[in-house]
Amino acid sequence: MIRILRAWMILVAASAASVFLAMGVPSAIWLxxxxxxxxxxKARVILSDYLDLYRAPRVRAxxxxxxxxxxxxxxxxxxxx
Amino acid sequence: xxxxxxxxxxxxxVVAMALFAVQVTLGLVMGWIYVDGNFLxxxxxxxxxxxxxxxxxxxxxxxxxxxxxxxxIPEESEREIHSTKLAYLQLAILVVGTVGVVLTYFFNLFEGxxxxxxxxxxxxxxxxxxxxxxxxxxxxxxxxxxMTVLKGRKTAITNIMLLGLWGIALLFLFAFYNPSNxxxxxQYWWYVVHLWVEGTWELVMAGILGFLMLKLTGVDREVVxxxxxxxxxxxxxxxxxxxxxxxxxxxxxxxxxxxxxxxSALEVVPFFGMMAFAFVMVxxxxxxxxxxAALLWSLGCATLAFFGAGVWGFLHTLHGINYYTHxxxxxxxxxxLAFYGAYVALNLAIITYAMPVLRGRDPYNQVLNMASFxxxxxxxxxxxxxLTFAGTVQTHLQRVNGEGxxxxxxxxxxxxxxxxxxxxxxxxxxxLFIYAVMVPRREVINPGPVVQDAAE
Amino acid sequence: MPQDRTAPAVGADVQLPHDLMIWVLIVxxxxxxxxxxxxxxxxxxxxxxxxxxxAAYLHxxxxxxxxxxxxxxxxxxxxxxxxxxxxxxxxxxxxxxxxLMVKFYEWRDLAAAQISTETHPFxxxxxxxxxxxxxxxxxxxxxxxxxxxxxxxxEVDAGVAFWHMVDLVWVLLFPVIxxxxx
Numbered sequence: 114m115i116r117i118l119r120a121w122m123i124l125v126a127a128s129a130a131s132v133f134l135a136m137g138v139p140s141a142i143w144l145x146x147x148x149x150x151x152x153x154x155k156a157r158v159i160l161s162d163y164l165d166l167y168r169a170p171r172v173r174a175x176x177x178x179x180x181x182x183x184x185x186x187x188x189x190x191x192x193x194x
Numbered sequence: 195x196x197x198x199x200x201x202x203x204x205x206x207x208v209v210a211m212a213l214f215a216v217q218v219t220l221g222l223v224m225g226w227i228y229v230d231g232n233f234l235x236x237x238x239x240x241x242x243x244x245x246x247x248x249x250x251x252x253x254x255x256x257x258x259x260x261x262x263x264x265x266x267i268p269e270e271s272e273r274e275i276h277s278t279k280l281a282y283l284q285l286a287i288l289v290v291g292t293v294g295v296v297l298t299y300f301f302n303l304f305e306g307x308x309x310x311x312x313x314x315x316x317x318x319x320x321x322x323x324x325x326x327x328x329x330x331x332x333x334x335x336x337x338x339x340x341m342t343v344l345k346g347r348k349t350a351i352t353n354i355m356l357l358g359l360w361g362i363a364l365l366f367l368f369a370f371y372n373p374s375n376x377x378x379x380x381q382y383w384w385y386v387v388h389l390w391v392e393g394t395w396e397l398v399m400a401g402i403l404g405f406l407m408l409k410l411t412g413v414d415r416e417v418v419x420x421x422x423x424x425x426x427x428x429x430x431x432x433x434x435x436x437x438x439x440x441x442x443x444x445x446x447x448x449x450x451x452x453x454x455x456x457x458s459a460l461e462v463v464p465f466f467g468m469m470a471f472a473f474v475m476v477x478x479x480x481x482x483x484x485x486x487a488a489l490l491w492s493l494g495c496a497t498l499a500f501f502g503a504g505v506w507g508f509l510h511t512l513h514g515i516n517y518y519t520h521x522x523x524x525x526x527x528x529x530x531l532a533f534y535g536a537y538v539a540l541n542l543a544i545i546t547y548a549m550p551v552l553r554g555r556d557p558y559n560q561v562l563n564m565a566s567f568x569x570x571x572x573x574x575x576x577x578x579x580x581l582t583f584a585g586t587v588q589t590h591l592q593r594v595n596g597e598g599x600x601x602x603x604x605x606x607x608x609x610x611x612x613x614x615x616x617x618x619x620x621x622x623x624x625x626l627f628i629y630a631v632m633v634p635r636r637e638v639i640n641p642g643p644v645v646q647d648a649a650e
Numbered sequence: 651m652p653q654d655r656t657a658p659a660v661g662a663d664v665q666l667p668h669d670l671m672i673w674v675l676i677v678x679x680x681x682x683x684x685x686x687x688x689x690x691x692x693x694x695x696x697x698x699x700x701x702x703x704x705a706a707y708l709h710x711x712x713x714x715x716x717x718x719x720x721x722x723x724x725x726x727x728x729x730x731x732x733x734x735x736x737x738x739x740x741x742x743x744x745x746x747x748x749x750l751m752v753k754f755y756e757w758r759d760l761a762a763a764q765i766s767t768e769t770h771p772f773x774x775x776x777x778x779x780x781x782x783x784x785x786x787x788x789x790x791x792x793x794x795x796x797x798x799x800x801x802x803x804x805e806v807d808a809g810v811a812f813w814h815m816v817d818l819v820w821v822l823l824f825p826v827i828x829x830x831x832x
Binding site for chain 3: 166169183190
């Protein structure tokens, strides 16, 4: 229960931080990467605490590895644009 | 043979193999038409030959599936088939319909007649009465199989087979809709053909392959079932919206390019899953089944399906690539290896497994059968490579350089000659296969003595 | 092969929470949406200015609000699964409807500006990805309602996992489509 509450607070805070970064900070090369990084953080929280993968850290690590590779390619594509 | 009604499968397999012989023979004729464009132009125009080649393929594969179902459903549900009479009636309807189609095409009978004549379509082109006959046959089949399963034991294999076979029958109903708009005609055509071969047929494939693995390797049913459910789920997930890869250039909205590209790229997953499944089962299995030829066909099926359907499909499924390769010999290369690997080899695997049991002649004449596997598969792979290179050259000359279609065809001549050669190998392999399962009464080569540890 | 290895072989004895099949679905969905976002970013290379102009039609703040609504609904669903209580599950579905409201206003504004899937590649991807996602939200709400009504542990577990997958997909879509291109 506490775990879910904590996860929820992190998710809301990370979402607010994303909007703040995107609207309040002048565009910069690192901004996209920071926003994608926040998305990965949220994804990890959802996997861990909503989908209970805290009980299977190896599975979580596998999925997160996929996400990190995805995010690296995505950042490269965004930077190329 | 545990159940008497499994015998029904024999008739189906014989009809299937006869049509298989017709199909590859017509393939050879067409292979020569590609070499000498004037060959048989008056008697057998190219479009008729192609229709016969592709339609007889579909029909014999379906007849083989029906046979496979009649063979494995009794064993799985531990029950005799509901009605033997209906099963033979179904086969008779299918045979009459097939003969009717061939005659109607060949002689263009009843031209313009709503019920008896051709419909003037490129695909799904059967006279209406044959379409109706197919539906009646399908209904008889579904009734017969469903009644058997409902009364007997329900397993993952029977569930998946039923889902696939019901899907096949229901999707065929789209063949009755014949819109005058050509783009719509294509759109609905793919509802039948794509959702068959990249959806419901894959379920049948998973079911038959699962049955073969269960029998040949002796792996626990639970393990097999878990694999089957994952394969089926990924097949349906990717295959249904994967239909979009046929909607790139027929006038449908642009978003189909992305739906089609993304989902059809994932169609590799179930085929990879089936290959992994087959090899893992053989690795885990402890049973040393006597029918080595059936095991060879099963593994060959899973492997060649992965390459033909999975890899060669992915090769040109992304719309950025398909923009250049669409309708070139690349498509023909993919079509040949995909159908051969996934569905021809599957049918030949279950036939190889079932025929010795059905004809009561263990031990089997496996050496010829295995030779036919390598001859046929080698020929088909060579054909695939030849057509892939032909398609690459064609794409460049025709789509990049913008040369005319027939000028490019002339320049591909050497590839078509090589393809004809590989076609000869396939036909010889097919004849050898049919001979091996139908004629010899005992093993043609005596097995050597069993050695406990070959390394010593 | 030694049987007593500490690291279990693939598929053997991994204590996987939820049914294997729901994970097959979750991973499949993730592959589709992640590939879509790759496509989006790749096409953006050819028309960066056009993507920026198109993105200006969207409202990051509103989308951020939607994100918070959706993750809150996820929290309710998680509690519902933990306690097997109907009101949390139905509450999750209801809050999910709030997310759809936000989506509805967004699409209404775009429709008023005569923007369709064919207006610009940005909007092709936008409508495809958010549309597919919204379809999953609708499906998830129906699923939540059904499993809440029947309250069978295995079904609740799978239904809630589906709902979390909808969250997971959205937190990836949100920054790429609404924030990065602007």
